[in-house]
Amino acid sequence: MRAVEYSRPGDPGVLTLVDRPDPEPGPGEVLVRVRRSGVNPTDWKSRRSGPADDQGRIDPPQVPGQDGAGEIVAVGEGVNPTRVGHRVWIWEAAWQRKDGTAQELCRVPVAQAVGLPEDVSFDAGAALGIPFLTAHRCLTVTEGGPDELGPGALAGRTVLVSGGAGAVGNAAIQLARWSDATVISTVSSPAKAQLAVAAGADHVINYRDQDAAAEIRKLAPRGVDTVVEVAAAVNADLDVAVIAPHATVAVYADDGTPLTVPVRPLMTPNARWQFVLVYTAPAAAKARAVSAVSVALAEGAIRVGEAAGLPLHHFPLDQAAAAHQAVEDGIVGKVLIDLD
Structure with missing residues (x-):
């Protein structure tokens, strides 16, 4: 699968497009085929700040991207297999983990892959999260x-x-x-x-x-x-x-x-x-937030795009560095990386 990663901190130029083996979901995890990856300010701030070892390396390399949207293609032990095929939005994929959403297949804990209604676009799903x-x-x-x-x-x-x-x-x-x-x-x-x-x-x-x-x-x-x-x-x-x-x-x-x-x-x-x-917000507060956002989404109360006050800016995966630079430069709206 294709993925973007960085093995040392720095400017957007450290982002590299690579081929990785397809991952397998672990216990309590799902594997999501990512269609959109959202870029947030914390993505570029984390990329610039590391953490790196004494030689300035990040090992294993970090795949950026906290937010995303796509479909579940496999589940790990302890996860209901009927979730395969479900459309989901992803939150906090890369927090204290090396597997962010800037890759075609992303493993996340099952609670961090939330149902996305059929009538809601992957653009909207990837804009939710953080x-x-x-x-x-x-x-x-x-x-x-x-x-x-x-x-x-x-x-x-x-x-x-x-x-x-x-x-x-x-x-x-x-x-x-x-x-x-x-x-x-x-x-x-x-x-x-x-x-x-x-x-x-x-x-x-x-x-x-x-x-x-x-x-x-x-x-x-x-x-x-x-x-x-x-x-x-x-x-x-x-x-x-x-x-x-x-x-x-x-x-x-x-x-x-x-x-x-x-x-x-x-x-x-x-x-x-x-x-x-x-x-680092309390877990209960985050759970309530996920619940409320899901309800708002189902009720049609959340929109994206220029007509909703949130212009969308799309970049292909091989231009992830340009996507990061746009967010770092303060572009108005939401930056999305397309993976489909």
Whole structure:
């Protein structure tokens, strides 16, 4: 089978297209014929950072790709054989494992291959994983809020999504609207504003042209209950200015800039700053997220593509380096690697 791997950390040039023996699923695993592999920022960050041995090597080589979609073609011991042939979406394939989704056949634990409805594309399935599980975690860490999303779960609450044109921002908007929140999103351009509106945001504010804090307070005089934050260091003052009592700022990204927050203004509302990395989130929280995303998908509440605010960018497997470079360069939308 064809696969992309890297045997040392570095820029996208370390990615190599190779032929590998077809893998066999182990106990509790399924083997998926991957049709689409999703590329996330953590993929290129992991590729650049290793881990490597004293000689700078990664042995065995790492196949990148946490997310994907395809069909189960074989099952390991202890897995119901009727799952063969099922369409699935994959999450966290490469977390603490060497088998990511950037290969034609991928082994994953059975719980990480989730049923994909027949009317949902492989494009959509490969776009779920890390972005939607991250968004679910961000939206369910607020005091007094729900543990799991669904219709009515966020009714009466206001959510601020920073960077609504990004993959996690798009996922947060879609899941929050499905759960009946009022959604405000901040963006940096008219084009990104259109994407946030397409995703379902009720209100969109271009922070380059408007006083974001003043506009948010007009829309939510009591303040916002949850902030889904992509740029905590830059937006800390804004977040403090617009939070409601007992609000949470859920931070899911890091650009390396130190974060400074004023203590007293956060004490008064009993505010919470919650840092989110889906890979190390509690197992129960991830299980609830997978369940909620599956329900939303079945109900038609999750969409992808330009009309859903998430442009798709396709690359063949032999151009995986270009796919990684596009994500590293901050392309707007979702990057997918095609394997069929």
